[in-house]
Amino acid sequence: MLEFTFSVILENLLLATRWTILLSLIAFVLGGVVGLIVLFARVSHSRALRTLTIGYIELFQGTPLLMQLFLFFFGVALLGVEVSPWVAASLALTFWTSAFLAEIWRGCVEAIPKGQWEASESLAMTYTEQMRHVILPQALRIAVAPTVGFSVQVIKGTALASVIGFVELTKAGTMLNNATFRPFLVYTLVALIYFALCFPLSWYSKRLEGRLNVAR
Template identity: 50%
Template sequence: MHDFGIPEMFFLLQGLKWTVLLTAISFVGGGIIGLAIALARVSRVAIIRRAAATYIALFQGTPLLMQLFVIYYGLALMQFSIDAWLAVSIAYTAHASAFLGDIWRGTIQSLPAGQTEASNALAIGYVSRMRDVILPQALKISLPATIGFAVQLTKGTSLAAIVGFVELARAGQIVSNLLLQPLLVYGIVGVIYFFVCWPMSIFGSAMEKKMSLGR
């Protein structure tokens, strides 16, 4: 057993790299799918709305830990070979898409009905109406909530360790087991998480205040 030093810190930073990368992939992928989910939730076609609502209910109503287990171990039982990196990317992307889709659906529906009525009166098509009128306003309003979810997603990546993915929390556990200094190691891990999430929280709060003044 030896004291915490540069090699251990470097190992934690390697874990941080995978935490940030997993968050970025999940957020971008979840944002793309989430936008489609949000548009489906406000569709005029009932079956599309119900399908999107079912998707959201499934991923919001079940624990992320269970989703990781099902994707990683469930696919393996079905004879599909999948590594931990791909499994956690799929699970977190699906998880993020459900929450972002619901956030953006709420902001789309919060816009005054006159926006759509005016667009129809000007004979603006659906694609142009969404792209140029509805979505820019909705996404701007949803920015604080979206950033808040990004913070939660970053912290939630710690659950990926359950399938053997070595992100920041798992790296901390490995170092702690090696040094037998859990208070020191997890304290450092907590500080790293804080300095990653705190700027995002500050930015989200600033955007929320700005939006309140704008309204």
């Protein structure tokens, strides 16, 4: 029989951390791509597009991530497709992330002086050209710190994927607890691993923020 020593517990948790990291990366990268599309619509000239994206953002920011996970998990299954926790978790976290990133980036875009829009428009640039060459490069500078800060929320968000049976760090902790009956040790380790993942990002985000304030 397998003996659950401290090192076995730690090893299993660290192995599961891989899936937390991978799911976070998927959600963050795909969420960033979708978020960029949402951002373009959110700050566009079309009122209909703007209203639509406001609704989209409100929908994902105004409901619990846990519910979104359930809806994707049970909802996609209704289409007759077998959903793995991987697919459901990736989808839910991607859309959730995209809504938050779009809203963060909107703030950065709106911080760009109006004159920049007018100047580029007077150079006969199209909306996409304005965004691509004038607005986004400037907005990017102020967007980095809050974006890095939000990545911490994404990592913490992946913990909820455990609820739909995705075996990442939190789920592995629950399973190890069931096998060892040492909840204090297991959950302390789980928390510390999350802390080790998140704290450097939080710290880096704060440092970037400080540097930006000096530059201005």
